[in-house]
Amino acid sequence: MKYLAPQRRHPLRDFADRHWPARGQCSASMIQMTTREYRLTMPAATPRPDYGIDAPGVIRNLFLVAAIGLLTWGTTFAGLWSGIVGTSNVRIDLAHTLLWPGLGCLIMAVWMTWDSKFGKVRRREVLLGRLRWTGAEQVLDVGCGRGLMLIGAAKRLTTGTATGIDIWQSEDLSGNRPEATLENAAREGVADRVKVETADMRKLPFDDAVFDVIVSCAAIHNLYEAGDRAKAIAEIGRVLKPGGHVLIDDIRHGREYAATLRANGCSVTRISSVAGTILLTVLTFGSLRPEKLLAWELGHRVQFNSWLYVQPNLQYVINPGGTHTIPNALVLGAQCSVTF
Numbered sequence: 503m504k505y506l507a508p509q510r511r512h513p514l515r516d517f518a519d520r521h522w523p524a525r526g527q528c529s530a531s532m533i534q535m536t537t538r539e540y541r542l543t544m545p546a547a548t549p550r551p552d553y554g555i556d557a558p559g560v561i562r563n564l565f566l567v568a569a570i571g572l573l574t575w576g577t578t579f580a581g582l583w584s585g586i587v588g589t590s591n592v593r594i595d596l597a598h599t600l601l602w603p604g605l606g607c608l609i610m611a612v613w614m615t616w617d618s619k620f621g622k623v624r625r626r627e628v629l630l631g632r633l634r635w636t637g638a639e640q641v642l643d644v645g646c647g648r649g650l651m652l653i654g655a656a657k658r659l660t661t662g663t664a665t666g667i668d669i670w671q672s673e674d675l676s677g678n679r680p681e682a683t684l685e686n687a688a689r690e691g692v693a694d695r696v697k698v699e700t701a702d703m704r705k706l707p708f709d710d711a712v713f714d715v716i717v718s719c720a721a722i723h724n725l726y727e728a729g730d731r732a733k734a735i736a737e738i739g740r741v742l743k744p745g746g747h748v749l750i751d752d753i754r755h756g757r758e759y760a761a762t763l764r765a766n767g768c769s770v771t772r773i774s775s776v777a778g779t780i781l782l783t784v785l786t787f788g789s790l791r792p793e794k795l796l797a798w799e800l801g802h803r804v805q806f807n808s809w810l811y812v813q814p815n816l817q818y819v820i821n822p823g824g825t826h827t828i829p830n831a832l833v834l835g836a837q838c839s840v841t842f
């Protein structure tokens with residue numbers, strides 16, 4: 503029979519209390535003390551968020567083509583057959599013809615998988631780091647998927663809210679469901695600041711000028727008609743507050759988005775590296791032409807802190823007061839907003 507020493511405070515318990523008290527992950531029972539044995543039972547680690555694999559069908563097809571190319575070449579190399587097909591007049595060296603496209607597809611598929619798993623999270627941090635955050639912003643993520651940008655933004659908020667809209671297409675993103683987004687938000691500890699809604703980006707279910715920051719990553723290109731993409735950008739412009747910011751990261755149509763944003767009263771800057779864009783365009787034979795755009799709606803707001811801003815504006819008022827007694831006026835004013 504083991505002798506159990508009287509319960510007393512032990513340095514391991516202090517350590518545990520210091521490191522996991524708030525999340526309720528550690529309790530006295532996790533530390534078992536006997537005279538001979540000090541054992542700290544570690545709490546199960548919170549699972550990492552899973553932002554899904556982009557375009558899973560495309561990746562599967564790339565791996566398939568790679569497998570066919572490499573198998574054809576490999577079986578020829580192993581001497582199982584000649585690798586040549588055709589008649590005595592037309593002969594095609596199938597093994598070598600399929601090898602290079604196969605290798606190309608393999609590299610592309612591996613890169614797309616790596617980017618979905620790790621690259622896009624790093625890129626998100628760099629992109630969101632381009633904005634100045636007060637913590638009080640109302641953020642919208644257009645085509646949020648499993649919450650990559652949405653949750654990245656929510657992590658920068660204190661009193662603000664991040665809203666994601668999507669139509670949850672599984673061909674665009676593996677495991678694409680609103681529950682998966684909310685689960686990721688919980689895993690990142692921001693569930694209280696995140697909301698998701700089912701909505702089409704061409705018709706956003708929000709009033710005019712309600713968001714301070716609008717982000718969208720790898721989503722708008724999924725609209726195949728230029729007119730639909732213009733509608734989505736116009737909707738972004740409509741729900742953006744004056745002085746608000748738009749951050750768009752997409753794999754093509756960057757110039758088109760920039761033109762539509764400008765037509766909707768935004769000033770636009772390209773923030774992608776020109777060399778990176780050219781390299782990917784060449785390597786993918788023009789199929790990917792990634793662009794990152796940062797835009798802000800003209801009519802700038804000076805945000806002093808999370809609850810106070812002043813926004814200057816200039817108006818030309820026709821027939822002030824409707825009396826025709828006062829001439830038209832050019833008015834320089836300022837809107838002051840206090841949130842409480």
Ligand SMILES: C[S@@+](CC[C@H](N)C(=O)[O-])C[C@H]1O[C@@H](n2cnc3c(N)ncnc32)[C@H](O)[C@@H]1O
Nearest residue numbers: 645646647650668669670671702703719721724
């Ligand atoms: C490649 S996923 C990117 C998801 C997420 N932004 C990310 O970076 O992980 C593209 C997303 O756009 C969404 N989407 C496609 N067409 C849409 C539409 N018309 N309205 C809203 N979302 C759409 C898809 O459902 C999908 O979640």
